[in-house]
Structures are given as C-alpha cells and as structure tokens.
Amino acid sequence: xxxxxxxxxxxxxxxxxxxxxxxxxxEGYKGEPIASALVAAGIKVLxxxxxxxxxxxxxxxxxxxxxxxxxxxxxxxxxxxxxxxEEGMKVETQKGKGDFN
Amino acid sequence: xxDIAIIGGGPAGLSAAxxxxxxxxxxxxxxxGLELGGQLIKQTHKFFGSEKQFAGIRGIKIAEKMIxxxxxxxxxxxxxxxxxxxxxxDEVITIIQGVNGDILKKMKAKxxxxxxxxxxxxxxxxxxxxxxxxxxGAVQTLMNLYGVVPGNNILMVGAGNIGLIVSYQxxxxxxxxxxxxxxxPKIGGYLVHASKIRRLGxxxxxxxxxxxxxxxxxxxKAVISKINQNFEFIPGTEKELGVDTICLxxxxxxxxxxxxxxxxxxxxxxxxxxxxxxRDDNMKTTKNKIYIAGDVAGIEEASSAMLEGQxxxxxAAVSLGCKCDNYEELDKKLKAELKELRDNPLSEEIKxxxxxxxxxxxxx
Amino acid sequence: xxERTGIPTDDDLEKVIPDKKRLAKGPVVIIECFQKIPCDxxxxxxxxxAIKPFKxxxxxxxxxxxxxTGCGVCISSCPGLAIFVIDMNYSDDKSLIKIPHEMxxxxxxxxxxxxxxxxxxxxxKVKVIKVLKIKNKTNIISLEVPKxxxxxxxxxxxxxxxx
Numbered sequence: 001x002x003x004x005x006x007x008x009x010x011x012x013x014x015x016x017x018x019x020x021x022x023x024x025x026x027e028g029y030k031g032e033p034i035a036s037a038l039v040a041a042g043i044k045v046l047x048x049x050x051x052x053x054x055x056x057x058x059x060x061x062x063x064x065x066x067x068x069x070x071x072x073x074x075x076x077x078x079x080x081x082x083x084x085x086e087e088g089m090k091v092e093t094q095k096g097k098g099d100f101n
Numbered sequence: 102x103x104d105i106a107i108i109g110g111g112p113a114g115l116s117a118a119x120x121x122x123x124x125x126x127x128x129x130x131x132x133x134g135l136e137l138g139g140q141l142i143k144q145t146h147k148f149f150g151s152e153k154q155f156a157g158i159r160g161i162k163i164a165e166k167m168i169x170x171x172x173x174x175x176x177x178x179x180x181x182x183x184x185x186x187x188x189x190x191d192e193v194i195t196i197i198q199g200v201n202g203d204i205l206k207k208m209k210a211k212x213x214x215x216x217x218x219x220x221x222x223x224x225x226x227x228x229x230x231x232x233x234x235x236x237x238g239a240v241q242t243l244m245n246l247y248g249v250v251p252g253n254n255i256l257m258v259g260a261g262n263i264g265l266i267v268s269y270q271x272x273x274x275x276x277x278x279x280x281x282x283x284x285x286p287k288i289g290g291y292l293v294h295a296s297k298i299r300r301l302g303x304x305x306x307x308x309x310x311x312x313x314x315x316x317x318x319x320x321x322k323a324v325i326s327k328i329n330q331n332f333e334f335i336p337g338t339e340k341e342l343g344v345d346t347i348c349l350x351x352x353x354x355x356x357x358x359x360x361x362x363x364x365x366x367x368x369x370x371x372x373x374x375x376x377x378x379x380r381d382d383n384m385k386t387t388k389n390k391i392y393i394a395g396d397v398a399g400i401e402e403a404s405s406a407m408l409e410g411q412x413x414x415x416x417a418a419v420s421l422g423c424k425c426d427n428y429e430e431l432d433k434k435l436k437a438e439l440k441e442l443r444d445n446p447l448s449e450e451i452k453x454x455x456x457x458x459x460x461x462x463x464x465x
Numbered sequence: 466x467x468e469r470t471g472i473p474t475d476d477d478l479e480k481v482i483p484d485k486k487r488l489a490k491g492p493v494v495i496i497e498c499f500q501k502i503p504c505d506x507x508x509x510x511x512x513x514x515a516i517k518p519f520k521x522x523x524x525x526x527x528x529x530x531x532x533x534t535g536c537g538v539c540i541s542s543c544p545g546l547a548i549f550v551i552d553m554n555y556s557d558d559k560s561l562i563k564i565p566h567e568m569x570x571x572x573x574x575x576x577x578x579x580x581x582x583x584x585x586x587x588x589x590k591v592k593v594i595k596v597l598k599i600k601n602k603t604n605i606i607s608l609e610v611p612k613x614x615x616x617x618x619x620x621x622x623x624x625x626x627x628x
Binding site for chain 2: 467471521522545546569585602
Binding site: 032033063 | 135230231232243249319
C-alpha cells in the first residue's frame with residue numbers, strides 16, 4: 001500500500017514501471033528499491049531460508065542483514081533493499097542459496 | 102591519489118567532506134545508499150540542538166542543504182551506490198558497485214575518514230525471523246522515503262528516541278500504532294517525544310517486552326509480557342495484540358568492520374553501544390591515516406555526528422598541509438560546541454564512554 | 466511519573482503554569498518541557514525575550530510571563546511540540562487554546578473536533594476557531610474549550626480518513 005497524503009512530505013508522481021515477481025506482473029516506481037515495490041504490492045515473503053525454508057522478509061533496509069536476497073534477472077543473492085527497480089526486471093523469490101543457472 | 106577518502110555519506114561524512122573541501126583538500130566521498138544523506142534523508146522530525154546544528158529544521162532539509170553544498174565544490178568526487186568492502190595492508194580500499202556487485206574498483210588515499218554509521222540490533226523472541234518484523238529505521242525508510250505503508254497495525258519495541266520518533270511518524274503516515282513496549286522501567290528517549298505520542302492515544306508499557314510473534318508466513322499477532330528487574334517474564338502478565346508489524350528499536354551497533362580490518366585498536370565500550378576504535382580528540386584512531394566520525398565512533402545523535410565530522414575533516418585536511426590560518430580557533434570552537442551538546446544528564450553515559458575510548462597519552 | 470508514562474504530573478505542570486493573576490490577563494505561553502536536553506529554538510524564536518535567552522543549550526526554558534503576549538511564534542519552533550498558548554480571558558465560559566498540529570487531516574475553521582487530554586482520552590467536542598498554516602509544517606490550531614478544560618486539552622482528533 002502507498003501513502004497518498006502526508007502532513008510533512010510530498011510524494012511526487014514518479015515514473016511507473018512494470019516488473020515480474022515469479023512470473024506475475026507487478027508495478028512499482030522507477031528507481032525505488034525492488035523490495036520497497038514488493039512491500040507496497042503486499043508481498044511479504046522475499047526468500048526462504050536454506051535449511052528450514054522459513055519465510056524471510058524486509059528487515060534492515062540498508063543492505064546489511066541478508067533477509068532481502070532475491071534472484072534478479074537471473075542473478076541470485078541480489079540485495080533487493082538497496083537495488084533500484086527498473087522496467088522489465090525479472091524478480092524471483094530465492095530459495096536458499098540460489099543457483100546461478 | 103585523492104587527499105581524503107570519506108567512507109559514508111551520512112551527516113558525519115557529509116560534514117567532513119564539506120569542511121575538508123572548503124580548506125582545499127581533494128575529497129572522495131563513497132556511499133553505499135541509494136542516495137547520499139545516510140539516515141538524515143528520512144528524518145521528518147525537527148532537530149534539537151542549537152542553530153549551528155540546524156535545530157528546528159527537519160532532517161530531510163538538512164540533508165538537502167548539505168548535498169547541495171557538496172555539489173558546489175569541484176574538489177569533491179562522489180562515488181555513490183558503492184560499498185567499500187575492504188581496507189588492506191597496503192592501504193588499498195576496494196569498492197564494489199553495480200546492480201550485480203560485479204564492478205570492482207581500487208583506490209588509495211592519503212587520509213581516510215570512516216563514517217559508516219551503525220546498524221539496528223535484533224531482539225531474541227520466538228519467531229523473530231517472520232516477515233513483518235522490521236528494524237524501526239527500515240520502517241522509517243519505507244514510509245518517509247518511498248511512501249510505502251509497512252503494515253496496518255504496529256507494535257513498537259523500544260521507547261528510546263528512535264522508537265518514540267518512528268511511532269509518531271507512523272501516526273503521521275496514517276498508520277495505527279497499537280502500543281510501545283519498553284523493557285526498562287523508564288522511557289529512554291526525550292520525554293517530549295513520549296508526551297507527543299501519549300497525547301495521540303498510544304500507550305507506552307514500561308517494564309514490558311515482546312515475548313513472541315506468530316503467523317503463517319508473516320506476523321499476525323504478538324504476545325507482550327511484563328518483566329521483572331532481572332528481565333524475566335512475569336507469568337500471568339501476557340497480553341495478546343493483533344498486530345501485523347513489529348518495529349524493533351532496541352539499539353544500534355557501530356558498523357566497525359573496516360576499522361578491525363585496518364588494524365585500528367578497538368575496544369568494547371558499552372556506553373558507546375559496541376566495539377569502537379580508540380581515538381584522540383581530533384577523532385584520529387591509532388592508525389595515523391584513519392579518522393572516525395559519527396555513530397561508528399559511538400552511538401549518539403546527528404548533531405554530534407556533524408560536529409565530529411567537521412573536527413575530523415578539519416584535522417585531516419590540516420594534517421595534509423591544507424592552509425588554515427585560524428586552525429586553532431576553529432578547532433577549539435568545534436570541540437567546545439561538541440562539549441556543550443553533551444553537557445546534560447542524558448549524555449552522562451556517552452561522556453563516560455568517550456572517556457574509555459580516548460587514546461591515553463604515551464600510547465600509540 | 467513523567468519518566469515512566471510520558472505524561473507530566475500536576476507537580477511538573479505547576480512549575481510551568483503562570484499564576485491566576487497572569488492567566489486572567491490574557492494570552493500566555495505554557496512550555497511543557499521538563500527535561501534538560503540540548504535544545505534552544507524556543508528561546509531563539511521569541512523576539513520579545515519572554516523566553517529568557519539560554520546561558521547553556523541544555524537549560525530548561527524560563528518564561529517571563531509579564532513580557533509574554535501569547536503571540537504563539539514559539540509554538541511552531543519547538544521540535545518537541547511542547548509549547549501551548551492559552552487565553553483564559555477569551556470569554557466568560559471559554560478559553561482559547563493554541564496547539565501545534567502535524568497530522569492529517571487538517572481541520573477547517575469552524576469545524577468541531579475531539580479535544581484530547583495528555584493521555585489521548587477524548588474530553589469533549591470543541592470548535593476550531595482558527596487554523597494557521599506554518600511554513601515549517603508545524604501548524605497552529607486555535608480551539609475554543611470550556612474553561613474547566615484549559616489545563617487538560619493538549620491535542621485533537623479530527624474526524625476523517627486518516628484517523
């Protein structure tokens with residue numbers, strides 16, 4: 001969900017871009033972190049842990065905790081909280097360590 | 102070779118860069134955020150401190166001004182979206198850039214100012230790894246920078262300044278804050294922040310903590326419990342809250358990895374919230390080339406971060422031979438301002454901590 | 466006490482409320498700031514010197530109530546939103562209270578809003594007399610409240626989509 005009105009801040013109209021999550025089409029704003037676009041779209045699970053497949057989500061927002069690692073355009077272990085969203089990005093929920101295929 | 106490499110573009114790093122650049126030093130500022138400004142760019146509240154440290158001005162405006170100032174110096178090079186991954190024995194700094202982290206740069210500098218800030222602490226409780234558990238700073242970033250609602254009903258853990266301020270900012274964003282829990286028997290943050298939140302109907306439960314959360318794939322409810330002086334749960338005091346988001350504001354720890362690697366003498370100082378490098382009052386570590394400033398030197402405030410950055414910037418530049426006719430006067434003034442900022446009951450712990458982190462005379 | 470609840474006690478408030486004589490004269494400031502922290506925008510903002518200039522940045526604000534005209538410039542300057550102006554001379558049965566407000570929705574002039582006490586409890590519905598939009602976004606709302614609630618009302622709840 002997006003904040004529409006704010007008493008202090010102005011959220012200016014940004015360029016909308018389309019991207020996919022596990023094949024499903026979603027929309028976000030160009031240049032915002034991928035993980036932010038996912039949270040806005042109501043997606044909470046970004047990856048699953050290596051051993052017990054426990055769900056992992058957004059935690060630190062500064063690229064330090066490894067909770068947001070996802071596969072982006074075929075490359076695994078991308079820190080989606082500090083990676084900018086671009087038009088046509090292919091984002092996938094990462095299971096465990098991710099593979100390089 | 103650049104004169105001064107500044108690692109971290111938050112309030113400390115920006116202040117250091119502006120000051121050193123104004124004295125003619127060639128500065129390279131490296132920052133790993135999507136934007137410069139560190140935590141300032143999401144601070145929608147008005148700052149405390151004095152006019153010199155931008156009191157009464159919102160953090161976002163302070164960041165804007167400093168970033169504007171930086172642009173005015175053509176002797177400052179900014180390397181953005183770049184993570185410094187190492188500082189090696191031969192004094193080489195390695196930098197990783199690019200979406201896939203596959204661009205590697207190497208550089209050297211005559212002096213280095215490390216202003217890498219801090220990261221949020223985790224809290225042990227059952228199912229603390231569930232999506233929906235956020236660092237409070239992360240929620241602030243989502244809300245204030247990207248206009249994204251992290252959840253609909255929040256439990257805030259921690260009544261220090263971050264917990265109180267982020268709770269208020271959640272309310273400003275139109276999000277419900279169910280309660281704030283604080284393990285200590287007293288509110289740790291500024292009482293005016295607490296009063297602001299209480300007036301808006303948010304309860305603060307002191308001597309309480311979060312016991313567990315549960316839910317399928319994300320937080321659906323939380324259980325809080327009263328605790329005794331030994332921080333043990335008091336049976337029978339559990340309360341279940343139907344919240345979907347937990348914000349942890351349980352302290353920060355300095356991000357000192359590079360300082361360890363560089364071989365600076367480190368010390369665990371509880372009052373400064375973790376491992377910090379020993380330093381002199383010019384913010385110089387036990388390594389002659391390396392200075393520190395901001396939260397990496399000890400968890401404190403943006404206003405002290407800015408002053409420490411200026412002290413480090415001034416001294417690093419002057420040590421390289423940059424011309425500064427009234428150096429003594431400027432240095433004395435900055436240090437006096439910093440001392441004044443810390444001259445209040447809430448800063449007692451910090452002063453003790455800094456005393457423990459100061460390089461003693463005669464030691465290298 | 467204040468450090469446990471975030472709510473000033475009557476003892477705390479006694480230190481900052483002017484005497485009955487001054488209250489009866491007209492608008493005057495009440496600064497509900499009880500903790501020494503490095504902060505001085507209020508003293509800097511007061512052009513009349515009613516908030517005495519600080520000797521040390523950690524001082525608590527001291528008010529010369531005779532110099533204070535209740536102009537309210539300081540209300541928006543306070544980063545802690547701790548400053549209020551009250552006018553007990555407003556009418557026979559009502560006081561005028563000016564409070565800082567940084568929430569949405571912003572009420573309109575003449576609108577009825579819920580008046581809240583320091584614990585966020587609803588006391589009554591009161592009328593908004595004036596809405597002053599300030600450049601730094603700490604807007605000032607003037608409320609007409611029953612005299613008995615003058616020392617209790619410190620916040621509002623506005624009917625609307627955000628709250």
